[in-house]
Amino acid sequence: MTSSKRHSLTRAMTRPWSILLLWQSAGWISFSVLNPIISQRVGDPADPLVPTVAIIMASLTAVLGLFALFYWRTTVQRDIGPKEQRTHKCLSCGHTILLGTAICPYCGSKTFF
Numbered sequence: 001m002t003s004s005k006r007h008s009l010t011r012a013m014t015r016p017w018s019i020l021l022l023w024q025s026a027g028w029i030s031f032s033v034l035n036p037i038i039s040q041r042v043g044d045p046a047d048p049l050v051p052t053v054a055i056i057m058a059s060l061t062a063v064l065g066l067f068a069l070f071y072w073r074t075t076v077q078r079d080i081g082p083k084e085q086r087t088h089k090c091l092s093c094g095h096t097i098l099l100g101t102a103i104c105p106y107c108g109s110k111t112f113f
């Protein structure tokens with residue numbers, strides 16, 4: 001129970017994380033675009049290191065954001081699967097039966113609870 005709870009918590013956190021990281025990446029891209037314009041207006045020569053760092057940071061945050069988005073997507077798909085076919089064990093014979101089945105198809109006992 002605790003591991004599944006932790007898993008769903010990680011899944012819940014990956015979505016805002018991916019959005020945040022992709023926004024951060026967009027921020028770095030806009031910064032690398034705006035920096036030469038700002039330095040032109042100020043009159044100082046643009047530091048050649050700044051756009052390089054900005055591009056590296058933009059790609060790094062984009063990769064992390066996409067990874068988080070990919071993780072969120074795959075866990076969502078994994079979560080839908082068992083929910084559609086939830087099973088439980090029969091109390092009298094131990095066979096795995098679908099949840100919502102009133103009478104066990106193996107032993108015929110009423111497993112409704």
Ligand SMILES: [Zn+2]
Pocket residue numbers: 090091092093094095104105106107108109
């Ligand atoms: Zn049974």
